[in-house]
Amino acid sequence: MWQIFHKLGSPKWFFGISTRFMPWLLVGGVLLLLAGAIWGLAFAPKDYLQGNSYRIIFIHVPAAFLAQSIYIMMASAAIVTLVWRMKLADMFVKAVAPVGLVLTFLALFTGAVWGKPTWGTWWIWDARLTSMLILLFLYGGVIALDRAITDDKSAARAVAVLVLVGVVNIPIIKYSVEWWNTLHQPATFKLTEKPSMPAEMWVPLLLSVLGLYLVFGWLACIRMQTEILSREQRTRWVKELVMKGKS
Amino acid sequence: MAFDSFSAFIAMDGHGPYVWACYAVFFVLLAVMMIGSAMAKKSVVESCRRGYEFQAEKSKVATSKPSASFARVNVSQD
Amino acid sequence: MNAEAYPTAGLASSSVSALAAMKGVFARDMKVAFRQKQDLLNPLLFFIMVVTLFPLGVSPEVSFLSEAGAGILWVAALLSVLLSLDHLFRHDFDDGTLEQLVLQPQPLFLLILAKTLAHWMLTGLPLVLLTPILGVMVHLDGNSIAVLCLTLLIGTPILSLIGAIGAALTLGLRSAGVLLSLLIIPLYIPVLIFGTGTVAAATEGAPVGAYLALMGAFLMLALTLAPFAAAAALRISLSNG
Numbered sequence: 001m002w003q004i005f006h007k008l009g010s011p012k013w014f015f016g017i018s019t020r021f022m023p024w025l026l027v028g029g030v031l032l033l034l035a036g037a038i039w040g041l042a043f044a045p046k047d048y049l050q051g052n053s054y055r056i057i058f059i060h061v062p063a064a065f066l067a068q069s070i071y072i073m074m075a076s077a078a079i080v081t082l083v084w085r086m087k088l089a090d091m092f093v094k095a096v097a098p099v100g101l102v103l104t105f106l107a108l109f110t111g112a113v114w115g116k117p118t119w120g121t122w123w124i125w126d127a128r129l130t131s132m133l134i135l136l137f138l139y140g141g142v143i144a145l146d147r148a149i150t151d152d153k154s155a156a157r158a159v160a161v162l163v164l165v166g167v168v169n170i171p172i173i174k175y176s177v178e179w180w181n182t183l184h185q186p187a188t189f190k191l192t193e194k195p196s197m198p199a200e201m202w203v204p205l206l207l208s209v210l211g212l213y214l215v216f217g218w219l220a221c222i223r224m225q226t227e228i229l230s231r232e233q234r235t236r237w238v239k240e241l242v243m244k245g246k247s
Numbered sequence: 248m249a250f251d252s253f254s255a256f257i258a259m260d261g262h263g264p265y266v267w268a269c270y271a272v273f274f275v276l277l278a279v280m281m282i283g284s285a286m287a288k289k290s291v292v293e294s295c296r297r298g299y300e301f302q303a304e305k306s307k308v309a310t311s312k313p314s315a316s317f318a319r320v321n322v323s324q325d
Numbered sequence: 326m327n328a329e330a331y332p333t334a335g336l337a338s339s340s341v342s343a344l345a346a347m348k349g350v351f352a353r354d355m356k357v358a359f360r361q362k363q364d365l366l367n368p369l370l371f372f373i374m375v376v377t378l379f380p381l382g383v384s385p386e387v388s389f390l391s392e393a394g395a396g397i398l399w400v401a402a403l404l405s406v407l408l409s410l411d412h413l414f415r416h417d418f419d420d421g422t423l424e425q426l427v428l429q430p431q432p433l434f435l436l437i438l439a440k441t442l443a444h445w446m447l448t449g450l451p452l453v454l455l456t457p458i459l460g461v462m463v464h465l466d467g468n469s470i471a472v473l474c475l476t477l478l479i480g481t482p483i484l485s486l487i488g489a490i491g492a493a494l495t496l497g498l499r500s501a502g503v504l505l506s507l508l509i510i511p512l513y514i515p516v517l518i519f520g521t522g523t524v525a526a527a528t529e530g531a532p533v534g535a536y537l538a539l540m541g542a543f544l545m546l547a548l549t550l551a552p553f554a555a556a557a558a559l560r561i562s563l564s565n566g
Contacts, residue, residue, distance in 0.1 A: 037270065037274075041256075041266070041270070042250065042256060046260075051259075051260050051262055052259035052260050052262045052263075052266060053259075053262040053265055053266060055259070055262075055266050056265070056266055056269045056270075059269060059270060059273045060269070063273070082557070098280075099280065102276055102277075102280055105276075106272070106273055106276060106277075109269070109272060110269045110272075110273060113265050113268055113269045114265065114269065116265060117261075117262050117265050134511050134514055137507075137510065137511040138511050140507060141507050141508040141511065144504055144507050144508070145494060145495070145504065145508060148495070148498045148499070148500070148504055149498065154561050154562070154564060157561045158494050158558060158561045158562065161490070161494065161554055161557050161558045161561065162490075162494060162508060164554070165487075165490055165512065165554050166511070166512070168550065169511075169512050169515070172515045172543070173511075173514060173515055175515075176514070176515035176518045176519060177514075177515075177518065179518070179519075179522070180518040180522055215277070215281070218281075219280065219281060219284055222284050222285060222288055223284050223287075223288075225288055226284070226287050226288040226291050229288070229291045229292060229295060230291050230295075233295045233298065238295065239295075239299055242292055242295045242296050242299065243296065243299060
């Protein structure tokens with residue numbers, strides 16, 4: 001069992017296996033994402049409450065979904081970094097944090113644009129929006145700390161501590177923001193109670209969520225590969241790999 | 248198709264600008280991130296290769312020198 | 326940097342109990358702080374000045390100030406704690422005392438707890454003591470001021486404890502100050518929300534016992550978890566140098 005574990009942690013092994021999977025991830029992800037988007041844009045029925053503006057959901061929900069689960073994945077990788085000092089885990093955190101930042105931004109942006117026709121305003125201090133904004137700050141902090149520490153190893157471990165402290169805080173932040181919202185602001189605006197979605201709506205949504213997951217997988221792989229190449233350039237296998245690609 | 252015509256599809260009952268702006272920003276940012284990551288990998292590969300070629304050349308120059316000569320030899324320390 | 330891995334070389338050091346070591350660290354930090362009085366004064370002055378800016382910048386109306394006063398005081402307190410955090414480990418890091426602290430046979434998280442406690446006594450507590458005066462200046466009523474002081478009394482130790490993690494993580498980095506606020510402010514948000522929310526409830530005449538209990542729970546959580554995280558962060562930062 002430990003052998004598999006060590007194999008999993010080896011950058012060389014990861015490089016080989018990810019190169020084999022990446023085309024599938026890319027093609028599958030892009031196709032699913034486009035299929036979900038086109039289906040959602042053109043073929044899904046109009047929502048009887050929000051009209052056509054609801055079609056933003058087919059990109060908003062995947063972005064928000066990914067933004068949150070990327071942080072959870074980073075936290076799991078952070079535990080692996082701190083406990084087993086596995087190189088791949090800290091490369092994962094480093095590679096994926098900017099992706100999380102961009103997706104969180106996208107979730108906020110699409111949410112704001114969706115809010116304008118639905119609630120009549122770009123931004124409200126709604127509990128969900130606020131906790132998303134805080135998530136954006138958390139990602140920003142992780143990236144800033146990683147950039148500030150020059151030594152790769154201690155940067156990875158410091159970032160891991162920060163990510164874990166953040167993940168302990170996330171439920172508290174979520175809870176407190178919801179509590180604050182009900183205290184300070186009567187719910188004038190609220191996402192309309194979701195009617196039980198018909199299949200023509202949730203199937204494209206599912207497709208785009210899956211598609212974005214696959215695209216994220218591809219992004220994580222290629223960014224980790226970049227990280228591996230730049231950190232392991234002195235090893236022989238990287239040299240052989242790079243020189244082989246040339247001929 | 249949920250729309251009667253293409254112009255209705257573009258207009259989306261007046262919500263068009265919002266919906267299309269969202270989709271545009273989403274896909275453009277996603278594409279930028281994907282292309283940017285791919286290019287970053289390419290440039291790292293490129294810089295690695297240049298490093299290796301530079302090393303190879305250096306060692307070739309060093310070995311092609313005659314074993315004994317009166318010419319000044321620059322011995323590199325690394 | 327793993328203190329437990331080294332044999333305890335000193336004869337006396339191994340016989341010092343953890344509690345005595347904590348007392349020693351605490352007493353030393355207090356003594357050092359009182360030798361450099363300016364560092365003690367700075368957060369307090371900052372606190373007063375930030376509070377002064379709001380009536381000048383927004384509105385001196387009694388109705389506005391009495392409504393926003395608790396929030397202003399909380400935000401100002403939060404910022405001045407943030408400002409003082411840089412000093413928590415900085416001096417000890419510069420003169421090498423911190424390395425000695427890490428090498429002590431006593432558990433590092435206990436020593437950090439002592440340092441954080443000293444930090445709170447030197448910044449958080451004076452802020453709480455100043456709050457009644459500033460509360461009167463922003464036209465809060467007596468009951469609100471009392472509750473505000475109580476929330477700050479529970480809240481500022483949480484700020485110090487969470488801040489210790491950030492201070493340990495950014496130790497020895499360039500532009501540590503800005504980075505520190507970037508890392509820590511998101512983690513401060515729940516404390517701020519509950520602090521001001523409790524005062525708002527008190528102003529409306531609602532019972533605040535449950536809110537205070539919740540803040541107490543946060544404090545307990547921070548007390549038990551934050552020193553461990555700060556200790557881990559400190560080890561990483563020191564091995565970095």
